[in-house]
Each structure stands twice: as C-alpha cells, then as structure tokens.
Amino acid sequence: MDKTNSKSNSVPHQKRRVSRRSVLKGAAALTAAGFTWKSIGPFVRNAEAATLELRWLGWEHYNVKSLTAEFENRHDVKVSAGFFDGNSEAWNKLRAGGTQDFDLVMADGFWPRLYAKQGLVQAVDYSKLDLSNVFDDFVPPKFTLLRAEDSEDMIAAPNCWGGYGFTVNTDKVAAEDQESVNLLFNEKYEGHLSTSARFEENIALAGILAAHNMGTQDGPRPDGKSFNPYVLSDEELEECKRLLIKQKGLLVNRWNDEDTLERLLRAQVVWASPEWSGIYRRIHFDKLDGKSDLNMRHVLKPTEGGLGWVDQWSITSGVTDSEKLEIAHKWIDFRLEREAMKTVAVEIGWAPTVDVRDMLPERYVDTLFLNETGSIHGLYQFDAPSSPEKWERIWSAVEAA
Amino acid sequence: MKGRRALLLDPRVRFATLVGPGALFIVLFLLIPLLSIVVFSFWRTESYELISDWNVNNYEAVLGEWIYLKFLLKSLAMAAAVSAICLVYAWPCAYLIAKHGGRYKLVLVLLTAAPFLTGILLRITAMQQILGPIGLVNMALMELGAQPIQVLMYTNIASAVGLIYLWIPFMLLAIYLSLFNFNFELLEVAKVNGARPWRAFFEVTWPLNWMGTAIGIVLVFIPTFAASVTPRFLGGPDGSMFVNRLEHQFGSAGTWALGSAMGVVMCVASLAVIFVLWRTVRLRRAGFTGAGA
Structure with missing residues (x-):
C-alpha cells in the first residue's frame, strides 16, 4: 500500500478537501465582494432610509460646526457646505450647473438680484421665517435688496452685515x-x-x-x-x-x-x-x-462714501422637492435665531442683522457697530x-x- | 488557449495593452481639457458668460497689448533668472555631494529636499517671516541700528528669492543623479593628458552631464514660469506674474476666454523651452545608451 492509496483511503471525499488554494480563492472572493459592496453600497441603500442632505454654498467662515451639528440633530438631516471667496466665483459656480449641486447660496449687496434675474434662485417664503428680531434696517421697506427688482417676490433673507471701511x-x-x-x-x-x-x-x-x-x-x-x-x-x-x-x-x-x-x-x-x-x-x-x-x-463710512454689504441666504432654483424646500427655509430660520446669531458674532466676529445686543458684551456691540445699523443705508452695496x-x-x- | 497565448505574444497587442491605459488617461484628463481651453480661447466673454463668437481678439490682446505681454515677458525673465541662479548654486553642491559625499550622499541629497516635507503655503509663510518688513533679516538689522533692506520687502526680488528656495532641490537632485553615474576617473585621464581643471570640467564633466542639467533646468524653469502663490504672497503690489493674471481671468474677473488664450500661450511657451533644451541634448555625447543611439 503506497502512501497515496493510504491517504485516499483515510480521506474518502478527497475532492472536497479544503486546500490552501481554495482558501486563498475564497478569501480573494470575499475581499472582492467586500470591496464591491463598499464601493456600490452608498448607491444601493434603501431610498427610504436615506438621510436628507442640505447643501449650501457660501463663505467658509459661516461654516460654524456647532451650529451645523445642532441643526442636524434637530431636524435629522445632513448639512454640507461648499465655499467661495467672492460673489463672482459663486456666480460662475451656479451658472455652471451649481443650482443642482447646492440648495442654498449666500450672496451680498446686489448679487441676489442678479441671481434672480438669471433664474438661479427662487422666492423665499417669508411666512416660514421668524424675522421679528431682525433690525428694521435690514428688511423691507428700509432695505429693499432682499426683494426681486421686477416683482414683489422676496429672494433672500438677511444674515450678517458690515462695511469695507x-x-x-x-x-x-x-x-x-x-x-x-x-x-x-x-x-x-x-x-x-x-x-x-x-x-x-x-x-x-x-x-x-x-x-x-x-x-x-x-x-x-x-x-x-x-x-x-x-x-x-x-x-x-x-x-x-x-x-x-x-x-x-x-x-x-x-x-x-x-x-x-x-x-x-x-x-x-x-x-x-x-x-x-x-x-x-x-x-x-x-x-x-x-x-x-x-x-x-x-x-466705517468715509466722508466721500464707503462700501457696505448685507450678506444673505437664497434658495437655488434647483430645489424642487417640497421636503428639501421646507428644510432650506428651516435652515435660514435657524440661522436667524438669536442664539445662532450670538454664536456667529462671538465666534467668527461678523455683525448680525438680528438684534442680540442684550446677549453680547458691550465691546462686541461697539466694535460690531450694532448701535449704528442705520449707517448701512449710507454705504454703497457690493x-x-x-x-x-x-x-x-x-x-x-x-x-x- | 493556444490562440489566446498567440494573441498575447503578438507585439502589437502587447504594445497596445501596455500603452493603452496610459494613453487613455492622457486623452481623457489632459488632451480633452486642453482642447476645450483652445476652443474657449477663440470665443469671447461678456458679463461672466462665454459666447461662441469665433475670433482671435484674445490672442491679439495677449501677444499685442503691453498690459498682458509685459507679464509674459516678465515671467519668462523671472523663470530664466531663477533657473540660472539655481543652476549656479546647485552644480557645485551636487558635485561635492556626488564626489565627496561618501556614504552620506543619499542623506545629504535628501536633506536638500527637507522643505518638501511641508506644504507650499507653509514654506511661503516661513519666507515671509524671514524676508518681510517684520521678518528676521530686517528685524535683526533694525535691532542693530541699521536700515532694513527694502528690496526684501514685498518686491520681485523677494519673489525670486522665494522661488529659488522652492525649486533648488529639483535642480540639485537632477544634477546629482546625473553625476551619480558619472565616472570621475575620466577627469584623471584628462588631467594626465594635460587638461587644467576648468578645461576638464567644461570639456568632460559638463557635456557628459548636460542631460541631467537640462532636465534640472526644465524642472525649475517650468514651475517658476507657472508660479502663482509665491509672487502673490512675496511679490507686493508690483509682483504680479503672468499666471497671476491668468488666474485672475478665471477667478473674480470671469473673463474665461482671455484666460484660455493666456493658458494656450503659456503652454506653447513652456513647450518651446522644452523643445529648445531638447535640441541641445546630444545623447551620444551625454553617454546615454538607453535609446540604442
């Protein structure tokens, strides 16, 4: 009895034996399956389970992580942001198909009107926003740049303001x-x-x-x-x-x-x-x-005149889904809350369009010119x-x- | 099975298999974007909008108007100056390392590349801390009661210093790699035959290492010509270069068509420099044997 026969006798089902090659094959197949699932996973999840994502395009300093986290927890959505350095850059991004990539866009001065003229943004429903704490100087009738030039539609909501003094x-x-x-x-x-x-x-x-x-x-x-x-x-x-x-x-x-x-x-x-x-x-x-x-x-305002801005939130024309539209309004409303505006004033140092003077130390009120909000009307808007x-x-x- | 093996052995199939992926990558990510830039350069822009109105006005502006041509010439001059200074500085360093570096050769060469362990912005910021009005050099001079050196404060000289600092490792590495394979005994032969050290250098060392030197020049010239961050942060109000103007067209100005023409001109100028240098390389004279020349 040679060794081969002896082996075959002791192992009657030799074809099913687990060889090193089959283990390697199996491991490779499992790894490949894992990688495949990992790569296509995000695209084959159940749509019902997907979290709604709100995407905004704006100045990077407004990306306050604590505020984003609070909003995400409150509404069970995911908020992501893209950034630009100047209005013209944002304009170019939206013109190049960005209305499909972003739900909200920030702009200042006359820019929201330019966006509206080009159909890049849509009307903002003011009935969904609490504007009761916003300074009069930053909403119509005193501040008209939030309204479309050729209609009564409100196209933007105020955020922060300032000058270029x-x-x-x-x-x-x-x-x-x-x-x-x-x-x-x-x-x-x-x-x-x-x-x-x-x-x-x-x-x-x-x-x-x-x-x-x-x-x-x-x-x-x-x-x-x-x-x-x-x-x-x-x-x-x-x-x-x-x-x-x-x-x-x-x-x-x-x-x-x-x-x-x-x-x-x-x-x-x-x-x-x-x-x-x-x-x-x-x-x-x-x-x-x-x-x-x-x-x-x-x-803030030189004798010959100076430059100023009120930066604003607008909703892009790419938002057609009612749920997304609703959450976009909620985001704007959330950012207009006094607590959120206080955070913006203290953490990033921009002057809120919302009256938070009683929540801030005097030095902030003075240096953010919050007692001089009327001076915005004497500044030429960006x-x-x-x-x-x-x-x-x-x-x-x-x-x- | 036999057929498949035969197919794999077919040199044309093997060539296509080897070259195909790389060629596809170049076509998709280099040629097609470049082609779109060429097309845009013959259009015009109006209020941030590209209009397909075919014309050559952008090229007339870039090559014919001083306000754009000046930046092209200035950038070419800056790239030539920086390459020349890097060359003069890097050659003796690379030579000394290659000839006398002993077992520390590699360490010494790697040390020259140490600044590359950080990002470009950090390196530029560090340069600002050294060269600026409140930088180390001028603060030290002022502490000693001397006047600060004006040319180091946000000037084109400061830009050049920053660029030299950035690109010297490339020049040094290219020359070093060439010298690494150079047979220094040839110099002894030249000496034995009566050549003085300088003659031996210019007739033996320099020509036999010209290919590495030319590669070093290209590696410094092209990125200097395309530099934007260094002049922006160190150059001051008069420090704008051709690429800064090009960026401006694609950025806040939104004049993409003009920017595209500037991009095409820049690409052609870069290729011309490479072509001229390539024409000066004599593979046989350089001792290169890889091409069967």
Missing part, C-alpha cells in the same frame, strides 16, 4: 486725514498703506474718490439711477486707473489674507488699510485687555462690475504700470 492707526495718521478715501492715495503715508488684492473693491473705492473729485457723484448718471461705484463711466474708470497707478507706489503690499495685514498693522509697518473690521476688533480688544498699546480706529471686461483691462493696466 478703513482700519487706521490713530497715532500715525493725522486726524484730518483719517476719514477720507483720499487717505489710501495720500503721498504723506507712502510706504505705510496697504489694500486687499480684490480688484473689484479697489476699483470701486477709487471710483468713489474719482466721482467725488470729478463732481459726478451727485449729478445725473447715464443709467438714470443714483451713483453706484460698480457702474462707472469710461471717464471715471480712466480716473480710477490714474489713481490706482499712483497708489501702487505708496503701498507696502496688497494683502491676500487677513493674517498678513494684521501682522503688518500690529508691527506699525502699515498705518491704514481697508478691511472688514475684524482685524481692528482683535487689536482693539487687546488694547482693552492691556495686551497692546496700539490706538486703532475703524472708519455689486457686480457693470462691465467685467472693462474693469479687468483697467486692473491689468494698473498691475502692468
């Missing part, structure tokens, strides 16, 4: 120079000025000064409307170009991020720069806490340039000079 080192800049846009073009402060890299706001601020100097700010405008620094005549744009080319030689830099400007302001390398007031607030708080000797002020192509040429000419 100047933060000024009062120890370095003469008092008589502090409140004029001309400060940013003043040769006296050569090598101590800075501006942001945002081309629209640089041209718009220069446009305010140009129109003021040319005497065209209060006169009749070609479009029959009141002066808007984003709708400038060719002559005004030429003057802007001249001013901005002159300004280049006076600047330390054009800041891309707030950290850079803050460092330069704290080191007193830069004495004045336009900014959103957040840097001013941080430096001023340090002064109040005895950590800094710097004397800073923020000029808008799209009347001709992006012309503005681009002006800016390229300035950069090349």
